[in-house]
Amino acid sequence: MERVIEEIKYEKRVVAFIDILGFKDIIKTSESNPAKLNLIYESLLFLKNREKPEEWNLQLIEIEEYAQKRGLAKFNIADKTSCTCFSDSIVISVQIEEENINEIISTLITNLSFIGAKLMTDGILFRGAITIGNIIHKDNGLVIGQALIDAYQLELSVAKNPRIILSKNLLEKLNYPIETNKDRFPYHQYLSRFDDGCVGFHQMIYFQVLQSWTEMEISELKSELKKVKQAIIDGLDSSFEFSDIHSKFKWLKAEYEKLIILENGVKEKIHELNDGIAGQNIHYSYTDNFYYPKKSKKV
Structure with missing residues (x-):
C-alpha cells in the first residue's frame, strides 16, 4: 500500500508560553521535604490536566455581560486549543480567525488567570507571554514555530516579574482604544499597563475580576486572598541571599496592595517591616503576626 504523507504546514495561532518560577529550588527542596514534593507534584498534575481541550471551557466567560451580549458561541475555544506541558513549562496555542481574536483572547486570558490564581494560593509563581504567529502544534505534543520562540523570548527577557505579558503585535490586533462600553471585551478587565510599559496581568487579578461571581463566596475569597498574602510574605522572608527573587516578591506585594x-x-494588608513596631525585626511574618495574630490552638 502507498503511504499517505500528511501535509505539514504552519498555522497562524495565538500562542502562550508559561514557566514556573524557582522550579530548580522547589525540586531541590522537595528531596528532603515530602510536603513540598507533594505540592509540586499536584501542581504539575493540575497543569497536565489542561492538555485536555475541554478544560479550556466557558465556565468563567459565560458570567461576563460583555460575552453574553456578543453570543457565547464566539468565545468557545475548547475545540481550537492545543496544550502541551513539559517539566516546568506549558505551551498553549489557539486557532484564530481575524474577526474573532478578541473573543479568543478573552477566553484564553480568563482561563490563564484562573490557573495563575490556583497556583499562587499554593505558593507557586509563574511568568509568561502571549503572542500571535506561525506555529505547528500537534496533539502528540510536537510544537515548533517562530511564535513559540517569540513567546519564549518575551517570557525570558521582558516579562521579568510574576505576570503574563502580551506582545506588541498581538495588542495591535485587539480592541484598543476603548472609547465606549460597546468596545469592551472580557479581557479588558484583566489587562493593565504596568510601570515598565508592558501590558498584561498577574496571578492575583482573578480575585478582583471574579469577586462578585455567585460561586465566589466572601468566606472563600477571604480565605484564598489570605493564602496569597502568606505566599508573598513567605517569599519575602525566605529570599535573604537572592535579591532577584526578593524583588519579584516586592513587586507582587505592591500589586497585591493595588487589588480592588x-x-x-476581606483583603488583609501586607505591612512593611516594623510598621508601627519598635525594634529592628527582619521578618515580614513578625510584623504580620503583630497586626493579624494567629489564634493559638486549644490543647
Whole structure:
C-alpha cells in the first residue's frame, strides 16, 4: 500500500508560553521535604490536566455581560486549543480567525488567570507571554514555530516579574482604544499597563475580576486572598541571599496592595517591616503576626 504523507504546514495561532518560577529550588527542596514534593507534584498534575481541550471551557466567560451580549458561541475555544506541558513549562496555542481574536483572547486570558490564581494560593509563581504567529502544534505534543520562540523570548527577557505579558503585535490586533462600553471585551478587565510599559496581568487579578461571581463566596475569597498574602510574605522572608527573587516578591506585594476588593476586611494588608513596631525585626511574618495574630490552638 502507498503511504499517505500528511501535509505539514504552519498555522497562524495565538500562542502562550508559561514557566514556573524557582522550579530548580522547589525540586531541590522537595528531596528532603515530602510536603513540598507533594505540592509540586499536584501542581504539575493540575497543569497536565489542561492538555485536555475541554478544560479550556466557558465556565468563567459565560458570567461576563460583555460575552453574553456578543453570543457565547464566539468565545468557545475548547475545540481550537492545543496544550502541551513539559517539566516546568506549558505551551498553549489557539486557532484564530481575524474577526474573532478578541473573543479568543478573552477566553484564553480568563482561563490563564484562573490557573495563575490556583497556583499562587499554593505558593507557586509563574511568568509568561502571549503572542500571535506561525506555529505547528500537534496533539502528540510536537510544537515548533517562530511564535513559540517569540513567546519564549518575551517570557525570558521582558516579562521579568510574576505576570503574563502580551506582545506588541498581538495588542495591535485587539480592541484598543476603548472609547465606549460597546468596545469592551472580557479581557479588558484583566489587562493593565504596568510601570515598565508592558501590558498584561498577574496571578492575583482573578480575585478582583471574579469577586462578585455567585460561586465566589466572601468566606472563600477571604480565605484564598489570605493564602496569597502568606505566599508573598513567605517569599519575602525566605529570599535573604537572592535579591532577584526578593524583588519579584516586592513587586507582587505592591500589586497585591493595588487589588480592588469591594468588601471591607476581606483583603488583609501586607505591612512593611516594623510598621508601627519598635525594634529592628527582619521578618515580614513578625510584623504580620503583630497586626493579624494567629489564634493559638486549644490543647
